[in-house]
Amino acid sequence: MTFIGIDIGTSAVKAVLVDETERAVAEAEASLATSRPRPAWSEQDPAAWWATTETVLGRLRAAEPRAFAAVEALGLSGQMHGAVLLDAEDRVLRPAILWNDARAVVECRVLEERVPGLGRIAGVPAMPGFTAPKLLWLRTHEPEVATRIARVLLPKDYVRLQLTGEHVTDLSDAAGTLWLDEARRAWSPEILAASGLTLAHVPRLVEGSDPAGTIRPEIADRLGLPRGVLVAGGAGDAAAGGIGIGAVEDGDAFCSIGTSAQYLVAADSYRPYPEAFIHAFCHALPGRWTQTAALLNGASCLAWAARLLGETDIGALLARVTAAYRGPSRLLFLPYLTGERTPHNDADARGVLFGIDPDSSATDVVQAVLEGVAFSFAEAQDCLADAGTVPGQVAAIGGGARSRIWIRILANVLNRPITLYAGSEKGPAFGAARLARLALTGESPQEVCRKPPVAAVIEPEPDLVAAYRPLDARFRRLYRSLKEEFRLAGA
Structure with missing residues (x-):
């Protein structure tokens, strides 16, 4: 008995093949391209998600044909908030508008006016990256597309449609649309109407650990999978990452450093705090929610810096930073x-490298990038504290968790021990495989969603904690000083 977890990310599709002992017997990854046709826009072709999914499944099959032939269930995870627009024949009407697209600023204000108390119902105030304001933008700017919309799906659920023929999403991913009544764990007809939609436009809801269909026979044959493979509800990427490292009980916390970044704390009740832009969303398991500080910029910043510096080997670049590290950078x-x-809920904010002088080196720049993301996590931690949530020990997952120097910096900036779990870089894909198992076997989450073995605990170092504190304050002042400039540049 084996299970597959697939994560439809922004930069890549990742898949893992897991046996019944939770050993990853095979892994595969293939990259995705993002289109930015205009400033602040971010789009992808849904057909590329499906083609890339076929590619990574083919690689799993080639690596472990016997285990692949024994697959009984599959789970999906994916980037959240994307608007996949389908007509009545399930044909894609335009490229999907992604989570990091900032075009729908005005529409956020419109939604807030139409639905007083939106943040308390949907778990967070309207922000441009969410799905709902994108639909209002389309009605104004692309009415010929808007009038043909029959269904709106999220990225992973477009892949599900290709696999099963079903229009289904899970509650954790649905939470990121702004159309979900988080406390009721049901679609909100009021918010849908404010977006110009009805219940007929959105997919059926299931819990992440529930069955959500089976792979169509012709697709199973094409992929080389057994017929009748069950597909679980799955999860948005942040919640799936939590499932993967066992962050399912009240107070369990982790920092996810992927293309974007999240500081997520599991909760046993719905605790909205829209005043600090904390996302209070449904978790991927019944009766559980999360409080999340969502950061739009994570490991993508490191990839940007490497590209800027002409570095193709990020591992070697980080090794040089590690060798040169003596304490906080002089740059911000x-x-x-x-x-x-x-x-900040600031779509106009942009990156700034501050304090460069003739002696600044490539390693100085990269270290400042690592520290900048860590300072963002520190602001996120303060927002969670304002919401009444103060985590103790925090885990780290995602591609950024592979960098020991980054985690060392993070531990000192947060002044929290950071736990690294074995296999934590598999993150959402492994969590999706766990949800597949739950959907198939009916086991309890406590049995399946255990914390993996601890690989390391990175403790804060008092001297460095003290050294980073004033720089954290300067980081926050720098944003406040430039906020109006960002607005003017955006206008």
């Missing part, structure tokens, strides 16, 4: 390359 980096959500 605002990591807002694509704007920011928590705590």
Whole structure:
């Protein structure tokens, strides 16, 4: 008995093949391209998600044909908030508008006016990256597309449609649309109407650990999977990452450093705090929610810096930073390359490298980038504290968790021990595989969603904690000083 987890990310599709002992017997990854046809726009072709999914499944099959032939269930995770627009024949009407697209600023204000108390119902105030304001933008700017919309799906659920023929999403991913009544765990007809939609436009809701269909026979044959493979509800990428490292009980916390970044704390009740732009969303398991500080810029900042410096080997670049590290950088980096959500809700904010002089080196720049993302996490931690949530030990997951120097910096900036779990870089894909198992076997989450073995705990170092504190304050002042300039540049 084996399970597959697939994560439809922004920069890549990742898949993992897991046996019944939770050993990853095969992994595969293939990259995705993002289109930016105008400033602040971010789009992808849904057909590329499906083609890339076929590619990574083919690689799993080639790596472990016997285990692949024994697959009984599959789970999906994916980037959240994307608007996949389908006509009545399930044909894609235009490229999907992604989570880091900032075009729908005006529409956010419209939604807030139409639905007083939106943040309390949907778990967070309206922000441009969410799905709902994108639909209002389309009605104004692309009415010929808007009038043909029959269904709106999220990225992973477009892949599900290709696999099963079903229009289904899970509650954790649905939470990121702004159309979900988070406390009721049901679609909100009021918010849908304010977006010009009805219940007929949105997919059926299931819990992430529930069955959500089976792979169509012709698709199973094409992929080389057994017929009748069950597909679980799955999860948005942040919630799936939590499932993967066992962050399911009240107070379990982790920092996810992927293309974007999240500081997520699991909760046993719905606790909205829209005042600090904390996202209070449904978790991927029944009766559980999360409080999340969502950061639009994570490991994408490191990829940007490497590209800027002409570095193709990020591992070697980080090794040089590690060798040169003596304490906080003299440079400051605002990591807002694509704007920011928590705590600023500022689509106009942009990246800034401050303090460059003739002696500044490539390693200085990269270290400042790592520190800038860490300072963003510190602001996120303060927002969670304002919401009444103060995590103790925090885990780290995602591609950024592979960098020991980054985690060392993060531990000192947050002044929290950072736990690294074995296999935590698999993150959402492994969590999706766990949800597949739950959907198939009916086991309890406590049995399946255990914390993996601890690989390391990175403790804060008192001297460095003290050294970073004034720089954290300067980081926050720098944003405040430039906020009006960002607005004017955006206008």
